[in-house]
Structures are given as structure tokens and as C-alpha cells.
Amino acid sequence: MTNPYDDLPQDRFWRTAVADVPPLQISGLWQPKFRVKRRTRIVTAGSCFAQHFSKALVARGYRWMDHEPGPDWLSPEQRRDYHYGTFSFRTGNIYTPRMLRQWLSWALGAETTPVEVWETGGRFYDPFRPAVEPGGFHSPEELHASRGATLEAIREAVTTAQVFVFTMGLTEAWKNRATGVEYAICPGTAAGAFDPAAHVFVNHGYRDLMADLTACLQLMARVNRRLNVLLTVSPVPLTATASGQHVLTATSQSKAVLRAVAGAACQGRPRVDYFPSYEIITHPVFGGRFFAPNQRSVTAEGVDHVMTSFFQDQAARFGSEARARMNDTPGADDEDAGDETDEDLRCEEEILAAFAPG
Amino acid sequence: MSANPPKIVIFGDSHYACIRMAQTGGLFDPSGLDLEYWGHVGRRFNFLEYRDGAIVPKDEFTADRFAKFNERNRRFLPAADFDMVVFMGARIDVTLLMAQLLMAGHHLPSVSRGLRHRMARDRLHALPAYGFARGLAATKTARIVVAPVSFPTEGLGRPYATPSVQASSGDDRAVAWEFLAARRGRRGHVHSAGRRHRDRRAFHRGALCGGPAPRDQRLLPQECGLWCGRDAAGSQAGARVRSLAVGRARLQDDRRKEDVMLHLTQSLPPQILLGSDAVALAAARG
Numbered sequence: 001m002t003n004p005y006d007d008l009p010q011d012r013f014w015r016t017a018v019a020d021v022p023p024l025q026i027s028g029l030w031q032p033k034f035r036v037k038r039r040t041r042i043v044t045a046g047s048c049f050a051q052h053f054s055k056a057l058v059a060r061g062y063r064w065m066d067h068e069p070g071p072d073w074l075s076p077e078q079r080r081d082y083h084y085g086t087f088s089f090r091t092g093n094i095y096t097p098r099m100l101r102q103w104l105s106w107a108l109g110a111e112t113t114p115v116e117v118w119e120t121g122g123r124f125y126d127p128f129r130p131a132v133e134p135g136g137f138h139s140p141e142e143l144h145a146s147r148g149a150t151l152e153a154i155r156e157a158v159t160t161a162q163v164f165v166f167t168m169g170l171t172e173a174w175k176n177r178a179t180g181v182e183y184a185i186c187p188g189t190a191a192g193a194f195d196p197a198a199h200v201f202v203n204h205g206y207r208d209l210m211a212d213l214t215a216c217l218q219l220m221a222r223v224n225r226r227l228n229v230l231l232t233v234s235p236v237p238l239t240a241t242a243s244g245q246h247v248l249t250a251t252s253q254s255k256a257v258l259r260a261v262a263g264a265a266c267q268g269r270p271r272v273d274y275f276p277s278y279e280i281i282t283h284p285v286f287g288g289r290f291f292a293p294n295q296r297s298v299t300a301e302g303v304d305h306v307m308t309s310f311f312q313d314q315a316a317r318f319g320s321e322a323r324a325r326m327n328d329t330p331g332a333d334d335e336d337a338g339d340e341t342d343e344d345l346r347c348e349e350e351i352l353a354a355f356a357p358g
Numbered sequence: 359m360s361a362n363p364p365k366i367v368i369f370g371d372s373h374y375a376c377i378r379m380a381q382t383g384g385l386f387d388p389s390g391l392d393l394e395y396w397g398h399v400g401r402r403f404n405f406l407e408y409r410d411g412a413i414v415p416k417d418e419f420t421a422d423r424f425a426k427f428n429e430r431n432r433r434f435l436p437a438a439d440f441d442m443v444v445f446m447g448a449r450i451d452v453t454l455l456m457a458q459l460l461m462a463g464h465h466l467p468s469v470s471r472g473l474r475h476r477m478a479r480d481r482l483h484a485l486p487a488y489g490f491a492r493g494l495a496a497t498k499t500a501r502i503v504v505a506p507v508s509f510p511t512e513g514l515g516r517p518y519a520t521p522s523v524q525a526s527s528g529d530d531r532a533v534a535w536e537f538l539a540a541r542r543g544r545r546g547h548v549h550s551a552g553r554r555h556r557d558r559r560a561f562h563r564g565a566l567c568g569g570p571a572p573r574d575q576r577l578l579p580q581e582c583g584l585w586c587g588r589d590a591a592g593s594q595a596g597a598r599v600r601s602l603a604v605g606r607a608r609l610q611d612d613r614r615k616e617d618v619m620l621h622l623t624q625s626l627p628p629q630i631l632l633g634s635d636a637v638a639l640a641a642a643r644g
Contacts, residue, residue: 071469073458075480082473138471146470 023286024305030313033266033273034228036163038321041065043088043161045103047095047169049234049277049298051086056307064088065161068153083132088161089153090146092129095170096204097212097261098182102128104219107154114181117143118192125191127183136191159223166216167277168262169234171204171254172243186242201242203254209261217265217272229272231262235281237296255282277306365392369413369435370446372399396428396435403449403486408493412436437494437502445504448487452506455481459534471537478537 010016011028018026036042042064044054057064070084083090094100105111118125123136124143129150137143158164175182177200188194204212213231220227233255241250255278262274281290281302288295290302315321368374374397381388398420405420406413413435415421421433437443458477462469482488488504495502 071458071462073461074473074477078473078476078480081476082470133470133472134476135472142470 018285023289026285027309027312028316029276029279029309032275032314032317033270034163035318036062036230036314038062041160041162042165043067043157043163044165044167045087045089045091045094045100046165046167046232047093047234047236049169049232049236050093050165050167052298052303052306053165053167053232053277054087056303056310060307060311065157067157068150081134083129088157090129090132090150091154092131092184093169094166095168095184096173096182097168097209097216098173098204099128099184100166101212101215101219102182103151103154104158104216107151108158108219108223110219113144113147113151114179115144116176116179116181118187120191120193127181127187127192129184130191131184155223158220158227161224161227163228163230164220165230165232167232167234168213168258169236170238171209171257172238172241172250173202173204174199174242175202176200203243204257206257206260209257210264213261213265217269221271227271231265231272231274232276233258233262233278235278235290235298239296275310277310280306280309363390363392364441365394365439366442366444367394367396367435367440368444368446370397370444370448371403372447374446374448394429394432394440396424396432397446397448398423398427400449406486406490408490411438411494411497411499413490413494437497438499440500442501442503443491443494445487445491445502447505448490450482450485450487450491450504450506452481456534459537463534474537 005012017028038061040063042054042057042062044050044057044064054064065088066085068084068089070079070082070090074082074084079085083092086092087094091103094103102111106113114127116127117137117140118127118130120136124138124140125136126132126143126147129147133143133146137146173182174186177198182202183199186194187199217229220229235255237251238247238254241247243250243253245253259278266272266274280286281298290299290305291297292299368378374395378395381393402415402420402423405416407416408414415424415434424435425431425433435443455478459474462474462477491502491504494500
């Protein structure tokens with residue numbers, strides 16, 4: 001051996017792995033650390049793009065766990081609008097590691113659940129999941145009871161899951177200046193009222209993000225030492241930024257920092273892995289083909305390519321399982337598994353678009 | 359008797375005949391009313407539509423069938439011709455919805471009131487005949503009363519007679535009814551059924567509560583008819599009920615005689631009134 005590169009496989013070299021390969025045939029982007037089998041209990045949380053993940057798992061007969069499925073008689077539209085079956089629990093989108101840390105802390109008893117509620121027109125909204133209840137709750141008591149059910153679902157999910165998939169979406173957020181709790185969305189957009197004296201913008205940097213994500217991993221490991229965590233970064237650009245930058249450069253910064261945090265979190269942690277859905281969608285080698293004309297939404301083709309890559313890389317590393325029928329009942333051997341619905345993905349962040357200048 | 363008696367039409371499927379039965383059975387006296395019946399048994403309802411303030415048959419055959427049983431041989435039903443249109447049964451079946459509302463309230467406290475309102479709205483709006491009622495109400499001419507299909511009392515199993523439904527209390531049932539009542543309320547036309555009704559009668563008896571089926575249904579329509587006819591007529595008469603029936607009506611029943619106190623309604627606002635009384639009476643038997 002004359003130098004360390006002489007015996008490296010082809011996928012370590014740009015020309016043989018990328019330049020000389022048709023984009024859709026680029027493979028092996030992920031070398032998974034742990035196996036995800038059809039019987040593996042998988043929990044999903046995170047930003048909008050995480051919804052694709054759960055739907056793809058369900059469609060392929062994988063055992064995606066829905067710990068807050070809601071009444072089984074609800075129509076698909078009702079389930080969609082009330083965020084049943086969107087994630088493994090009814091948190092709505094969790095965009096930042098801080099938000100996940102909050103939810104885990106409340107669910108696992110590490111912190112007291114805040115009492116803050118947002119009132120708009122006599123209806124009450126949960127500042128940490130304002131979109132799960134269209135029209136708001138009838139009373140603060142009802143809101144807290146509902147949140148309690150969600151916290152119980154999170155607790156159950158974390159303690160029983162085998163794989164926890166978390167898709168990080170944003171570094172920007174709004175928090176309460178006095179209590180420090182971070183909101184799911186800027187007050188005054190979907191609900192509540194913005195108060196510059198009470199609400200403050202935060203754009204998390206690497207150190208804060210890493211600290212929050214590490215805390216999340218520790219919280220989960222404390223109750224489930226065998227839990228594997230799969231991190232992804234949402235490829236979906238910011239709808240709006242309050243950072244003072246152009247939204248494009250703000251997106252670049254946000255995603256770059258999240259990507260760096262995800263990579264670093266995997267190092268030295270055999271139970272934490274990163275799946276590169278972000279790269280598969282956004283990398284220039286794919287020429288933006290996976291974005292819709294608005295250059296933000298990810299196309300069905302893109303989602304399919306991401307998930308195909310996921311399963312191919314799993315099979316390459318661990319061997320393939322017998323193919324499940326696409327119409328298999330999700331988690332047929334598990335009463336807790338949710339139903340697949342042909343629903344649109346929900347992205348609370350898109351509410352911000354409504355406030356954009358025409 | 360007024361020179362211009364209130365004009366009421368009873369519109370419905372086979373349920374509408376129960377009011378006729380009550381009338382012919384002498385359970386109430388329709389004098390003082392200009393009372394019509396316009397309806398037909400079940401399947402012909404598929405050939406009706408709402409159009410321009412009226413319920414209109416889609417074909418001549420259906421128009422013939424409905425005209426045949428109407429005193430004035432009406433071939434369509436315009437709201438503007440009446441002071442009140444009573445939807446009697448009329449394929450507006452809320453049995454499953456009520457069971458689901460009870461289940462939601464009993465076993466799933468995290469299911470919000472908002473979601474239960476949504477369940478009620480979606481179910482009602484999925485019923486074509488309820489769309490007729492909304493259409494007629496939108497004309498702001500006649501007062502519209504809707505008495506849903508009465509609850510079955512026999513042969514019910516899942517998904518209706520679940521343990522949580524069977525264990526439901528009067529308060530649970532009252533809450534469930536409120537979600538239906540709110541559908542009226544959101545249109546600004548709330549009919550507040552008497553609390554005594556809701557607590558003691560609504561959704562209370564029969565297999566829905568898990569007990570032995572107390573009665574067959576053969577006598578029920580007449581009783582329903584009595585109740586609804588009286589309620590409709592009374593509410594039409596003015597701010598206070600002036601019943602068509604006597605103050606106390608004796609229900610005809612083989613196994614038991616029961617006095618039913620007259621249901622005194624309060625002043626009733628116009629437009630859609632989702633009358634629970636037919637169902638309430640079904641539940642009250644036994």
C-alpha cells in the first residue's frame with residue numbers, strides 16, 4: 001500500500017461514485033449501524049418530512065407504532081385534521097432538538113409541564129402543539145387533559161420502541177422570555193398573540209443544538225437502554241426566517257448546522273445513526289429534481305427515492321427480508337399499529353407563508 | 359281556531375306515518391292546524407334533491423309516488439308554502455353517531471369537544487336529507503324541525519352496544535345530545551330540549567344500554583308520532599306550547615301503561631331544530 005486511498009472502494013471517490021454514475025443509480029449513501037426489520041417497533045417524530053417516513057414504513061408493511069391513534073371510527077379527514085396518525089403521538093411537528101427535549105422532559109417527568117395556554121376568541125390552544133386541535137380546545141382543562149394523553153403516549157413510545165426516528169427541521173424558534181420554554185410556532189401566527197416583551201426569537205447554534213440533542217438521547221436511554229435512534233435532517237427549506245438573513249442563506253445555515261449536529265451525535269454512539277435523506281433530496285448532483293416547482297416541497301418521486309434508498313441500504317448491509325405485501329395491514333400483529341391514510345402532510349411552519357407579503 | 363291556521367307539513371320516510379298513526383289513533387287533535395303529510399318509504403328518498411328552496415323528485419315516477427300520499431297531490435315540497443316543515447325520520451339516522459359520541463366521552467376523555475362537534479357535523483352533513491333541511495332552512499321561510507330516525511331497541515350489537523355505551527349515564531347521554539344540539543346552535547337556531555328529556559329519556563333504554571330489549575318497535579312509531587306531532591305543533595303555536603294533545607297522553611302499550619308528561623318547550627327560534635324527542639321517546643319506553 002503506497003497511501004491510504006489506494007485500496008479504498010469505489011464509493012469513496014467522486015468520479016466513480018458520483019460523476020460516472022447516473023444520479024438515480026448512486027447508491028450506498030448510508031451504511032446503517034443497526035438493522036430495521038419489519039417487526040422492529042419504529043417511532044417517528046420531528047418536522048414535516050418525518051411524516052413521509054412513517055407513511056413509507058406503513059406502506060411497506062413495517063411496524064410503525066402509533067401510540068395515540070385516536071378512536072378507530074374517525075374518518076381519514078378527521079384523523080388528518082386532528083393529527084391522529086401523523087406521528088407516533090399527537091405532538092404535531094417537532095422542529096428543533098429543544099422542542100423534542102421539552103416533550104421528553106415533560107413525558108418522562110424530568111420537568112414540570114408548563115401551564116401556559118394561548119387563548120384566541122375564547123378558544124384555547126396548546127403553545128407546544130397549536131395545530132393538533134383545529135379551532136382550539138374548549139377549556140384549559142381540556143387542553144391539559146389532552147396534552148396529558150399525548151405525554152403518556154410519548155412515554156409509552158419511548159419506553160417500548162426499538163427505533164426512534166427523529167427528523168430535525170429548524171434551528172429558528174420562538175420562546176418565552178421568562179420561562180425559556182420554546183414554542184412550536186411563533187405566537188400570533190396560528191394562535192395566540194405575539195408580545196415582544198414576552199416572546200423572543202432564538203436561532204440555535206451548534207452548541208445549543210448539540211446540548212439539546214445529547215440531552216434527548218440521555219433522557220431516552222434512561223428509560224430504554226436498547227433504543228436505537230435514527231436521525232435525519234429535513235430537506236425542506238424554511239418557509240420564513242426571522243434571522244434577518246435572506247431566507248435562502250438562512251436555510252443553508254440552519255440545515256448545515258443541523259447536519260453537523262446529526263453527524264457529530266452519531267460519532268461514538270453505536271445506537272445513534274444518521275440517514276442522509278437530506279443529501280438525497282438536496283444535493284446538486286440530483287439537480288433539484290426532487291423539489292416541486294416552489295423549490296420547497298418534496299415530490300413524491302423524491303420521497304420514494306429516499307425511502308427506496310433506505311431499504312436498499314438496509315438490505316445491502318443486513319440482507320433483505322421477504323418482501324411484504326404492500327396491502328398488508330400495518331403492524332398486523334400489533335393492535336397499537338396505526339392505519340395508513342392517504343392524507344396530505346401537515347406542516348405547521350407553512351402557516352407562516354400566510355403572513356408573507358403578497 | 360285561528361282564521362289562518364299554521365301550515366305544517368310532515369316530511370319523512372316510513373317514520374312520517376307514525377304521526378299519521380297517532381293522529382288517526384286519536385292521540386292528538388290536529389284541529390287548528392293545516393296539517394299535511396309528504397313522504398314515502400325509504401328507497402324513493404334516493405330520488406330526491408334540494409333545488410331552489412324545495413325538495414324536488416328527480417323523476418316523474420318519484421313525484422307521482424310522493425304526490426299520491428299527499429292531501430294536495432304535491433309533486434314537490436317548497437318551504438315557502440309552510441310555516442313549519444317537520445323532518446320525521448327522513449333517513450336522518452344518528453344512532454351510530456350517538457354511540458360513537460358516548461364512547462368518545464366515556465372511554466376517551468382526551469378526545470376533545472371540538473372533535474366531537476366535528477364528528478356530529480360530518481355525520482349530519484353526510485346525510486342527504488339533512489342537506490335538504492339545511493337548504494330549506496336557508497330560505498328563512500318555514501321553521502324546520504328535524505326528528506332523527508328513532509333508535510332501534512332490538513337486535514343491536516356492535517358497534518352500537520359497546521360496554522362503554524352500555525355503561526353510559528344520563529349525564530353522558532345529555533352531553534352526547536349537546537353535540538347534536540350544537541349543530542343547530544352554530545346556525546344560530548338552538549332548540550333547547552327540556553333537561554328532563556335528556557336526562558331521563560334520551561338514549562337510555564334498550565340494547566344501546568346493554569339491557570334486555572324492552573319492547574319491540576311496533577308500537578313505537580305511534581308514540582313517536584304523538585311526541586313529535588305535539589312538539590312540532592306546540593312549538594309552532596307560539597312562545598309557549600299549546601299542545602294539540604291533551605296535557606297528559608297515555609301511551610298505548612301491551613305491557614305497561616305510562617303517563618307521559620307533556621313536554622313544554624320554551625320559545626323556539628326559527629329554522630333548523632334538531633328535535634331529539636322522537637329518539638327520546640324511543641328511549642323512554644319501559
